[in-house]
Amino acid sequence: MAKHRPNRLAETLKEEISQLIRVELKDPRLGFVTLTSVDVAGDLAHAKVYISVLGTEDEGKTSLDVLNRAAGFIRCEIGKRIRLRHVPAIVFVYDPSIEHGAHIAKLLRDVEVSDDAGKDETHDS
Structure with missing residues (x-):
């Protein structure tokens, strides 16, 4: 039973983060980003968000940097949208x-x- 909650939270985070990236983040350096998966730690304190970027390797690195810099904003927005006691710390990881x-x-x-x-x-x- 302990594994169900991280999986449910991961799916919810994936939906909310992709919505935030699509609608809220207006950074021109952000390329065409696709969220491939989200892994939430068992204690729900940390979440790794795996992304793939359409384009060159440099565009991928730039987009990853933009997302990691915006992680605080994204975490704050998720806290407003999802009712959680503690919003997990978010780290974006490139998924090749x-x-x-x-x-x-x-x-x-x-x-x-x-x-x-x-x-x-x-x-x-």
Whole structure:
């Protein structure tokens, strides 16, 4: 039973933080950010928010820096929106899983294309 509350809070935080990023944060340095997941500690005191950024590596680092600087504002806004005794400390972490998945998909497409080219050459003989 102790694991259900952190999971519920993580889902709620994910929804609220994505809404805040979309609507409230107006920093022009903030790129196209996607929240991939939120991990809340068992004691509900800390939350890691994993993000992915569409764009270059520099844009990703800049967006991560902007979000970590705005973490206090985001935490304050969450405190106003969600009824909690203590709002968890928020840390944003870069999540490379989307880029990794895209890279693997590209490799698989490349292998498929080279396989199709190899089959065409063997059937022509």
